[in-house]
Amino acid sequence: MSAENTSPSPSAPAPSDFIRDIVAQHVAEQRYAKIVTRFPPEPNGYLHIGHAKSICLNFGIARENNGRCNLRFDDTNPVKEDVEYVDSITTDVKWLIDGWADHCLGFKAKGTHPAATPFNGKPDFYLPPVADAKSPDAEAFFASDYFEPLYLYAVELIKRGKAYVCDLTPKETDEYRGAPDKPGKESPYRNRSIAENLDLFQRMRAGEFPDGARTLRAKIDMASPNVWLRDPLLYRIRHVDHHHAGSGWCIYPLYDYAHCLSDYLEGITHSICTLEFDVHRALYDWILEALDLPRPLPHQYEFAKLNLAYTLVSKRKLLKLVEEKIVTAWDDPRMPTISGLRRRGIPAPALREFVTSVGVTKFDSLTEAAVFENVVRNYLNGAAQRRLAVLKPVKIVLTNIPAGEEVACEAVNNPQDEQPTTRRIALTREVFIESDDFAEVPPPKYFRLKPGGEVRLKYACIIKLDEIVKDASGAISELRCTADLTTRKGEPNADKKVKGTIHWVSATKCVEAEVRLYDRLFTVPEPAAEEDFLKVVNPKSLEVVTAKLEPSLAGATLADRFQFERLGYFALDPKESQPGKPVFNRTITLKDTWAK
């Protein structure tokens, strides 16, 4: 990959969008010493394909500008969060950016916290220098590591008369807020003295009050047309331990308060989020300005999140699919989670290519599934080794080949390679072909095997169907054919043309494997728009078969990507495949323009 090529794959042009335009302008005017972005997931679920878009945007901007992108857990709500998710998210991010933007990944030394350090004569907090993300002593950033500075900033806000402790109940707070088209009402606790606020806030931290009894609120404007400016809550009381911060706290900051200050502490320059946070930007700016902080302030930019046809990207709904056992787990290969896509066999560069190709705008769009499928096929077409496999076998007996004889054939590993390599496969008396590749009563324009018809066995020779043998129940037990060995490569009739070429495996030299065939999880393009998305789950999203594979597939490794010729792209299941007992997942089918 050339140094100036900033795209997710070596061949595509460097991406350009309205956010990158803004960053480019800031770089041109040297507004910041270094471009620093962040990816701030809440550890309350697994990352999905929508997050992949955000990851590629944030890390992409970092790598294109010799900057950095911090992985920061936005873990301010201990009630919903868990270390299980911290681990899965870290794994997923690293997997997605590996070999592309891993050198931009901002991590810190394990266990470190910001230290109080004056800056330009003002009190401020400094983070330790970033650590090598590949070191075992490094970890991601955590908003919960900033609880102490955040608390001190809140005290400062109180001292400046810009925050107060409010005793309204949750219900009252709601009523006082008013409605979008109706101004709110000021809290009766709004004008407490600074001394009283300081005392109360300190006692909130000390644990003197029960959950929900008091909050810390910003003093802004209860009549603002933007409801997020109507004295928003900054802190709430929660007497629970925190998965990362431990047991030291019973007050926890809310998103709006924690996020902008976390960005500030980390020296983030461009804080990129999705459209629904647009109305929060005024609050983001208000908090930072109210504190009169000494260093350059971060700014928030919003883009439209990814919507993909036939898929859901709501953590709540994805969790429901797991809980209802509609899928086996968060990383079920049918899930749009990053771990599910990985398990399905989608290569990280293909995922990056896709989420980059849809672009970055403020337009709420719905991307067709075909776009994703095209990118995956395109990538795999170049990357996958061709192999022969039969999913639903029908036995063929080549009556003119003696039992025990092996006819050596040469198969191409990948015709897309500039210098394709080959391997040997053996044609034997008995072989399996795909049941779809035979029709006793063929439809019009059927190119495959039919009574009295000829077809080529790929890499081998042309065969002619002589006889259909059925068992007592009328089911086909075998097809007796004659092989024309003179049509093999290198033989006199090698160039003989037949309409159909089909795949096959030797019945005596093959290996068996479980193969999982996946289809889309939902039957409608917009499952999220359904009143009950569980009612549009595709009942046929998974089919399991015992397939016959060419022997070389017994040596498949997790990193391998295969095209089972004429069927699709397949990869070993990293979770359930065992040595000697392989399990393959179908990543995606080949395009099929043959009318079914």
Next chain:
RNA sequence: UGCCUGGUGGUGUAAUGGUAGCACAGCAGAUUCUGACUCUGCUUGUCUAGGUUCGAGUCCUAGCCGGGCAGCCA
């Protein structure tokens, strides 16, 4: 009937006052030892109405339509 934001072929996206382009999808054909890939051709678009301008997808005004926002979630 509040605030924010957006509207370019079927879908997604580009054009930053100067030839509406690209990708995917679709259709037709060529090629093919994968009905894949590849190649060729075709269909289809600036929300509406005014205005500014030599010239408007782009700027202005009004309207229409869509999305988001009223958690002690993020």
